[in-house]
Amino acid sequence: MTAASTGAAYDARCEEYVQLVGHVEDLAAADRALVSRWRDSTTGPVLDAGCGPGAWVGTLAAGGRQVVGVDVSRRFLGVARQTRPTVPFLRASLGALPLRTGSVGGVLAWYSVVHTVPEALPGLLGELGRVLAPRGSLLLGFFDGDPGQPFAHAVTTAFHWTAEALTPALAAAGLEVVERHHRHDDGHRPHAALVARRG
Numbered sequence: 001m002t003a004a005s006t007g008a009a010y011d012a013r014c015e016e017y018v019q020l021v022g023h024v025e026d027l028a029a030a031d032r033a034l035v036s037r038w039r040d041s042t043t044g045p046v047l048d049a050g051c052g053p054g055a056w057v058g059t060l061a062a063g064g065r066q067v068v069g070v071d072v073s074r075r076f077l078g079v080a081r082q083t084r085p086t087v088p089f090l091r092a093s094l095g096a097l098p099l100r101t102g103s104v105g106g107v108l109a110w111y112s113v114v115h116t117v118p119e120a121l122p123g124l125l126g127e128l129g130r131v132l133a134p135r136g137s138l139l140l141g142f143f144d145g146d147p148g149q150p151f152a153h154a155v156t157t158a159f160h161w162t163a164e165a166l167t168p169a170l171a172a173a174g175l176e177v178v179e180r181h182h183r184h185d186d187g188h189r190p191h192a193a194l195v196a197r198r199g
Helices: 003-012 014-021 029-040 057-061 074-083 118-130 163-172
Strands: 046-049 067-071 089-091 104-110 132-143 175-183 191-198
Touching: 003 014, 003 074, 014 074, 029 057, 029 104, 029 132, 029 175, 029 191, 046 057, 057 067, 067 074, 074 089, 118 132, 118 163, 132 163, 163 175, 163 191
Parallel strands: 046 067, 046 104, 067 089, 104 132
Antiparallel strands: 132 191, 175 191
């Protein structure tokens, strides 16, 4: 599975995805609260890594914050640019970000690494860490479950992780986990999130 194939899979389901979860109001209230609180704990520009159709951009930009979105889906980026024409949206893999080292104060990676095959995940986390400034913060959302095990996601194959499995991978990327969150709503897979800070 490659970034290109993942982008193509989301291109094919773009309209359906946007209708279901393409707006911040469609997302869980607990997640909205967490992302907002995390945003307020960061300073400087914020990267929405795997921004999709831009559902989180308005939240991240609150208070005049500078935001840049990156995604591999052409159609998602088209929707995002129409919705937020003043925000720069870039088409790129999260494993090769078109940003300078240490150029952002926060990285939101909200379920955007879940399609990354386990052997490629350390490199991708390293790239997310690379663009963070000292004391910058990463908020990583993922599906909680048997680490590295694939499952049939609605769009394309995804992988479960746990906080315990991701913590050493983040440490190798220079990021220290400072918060752990878990949520399991009825009828849905368990969800989790980590906040990690660059030393």
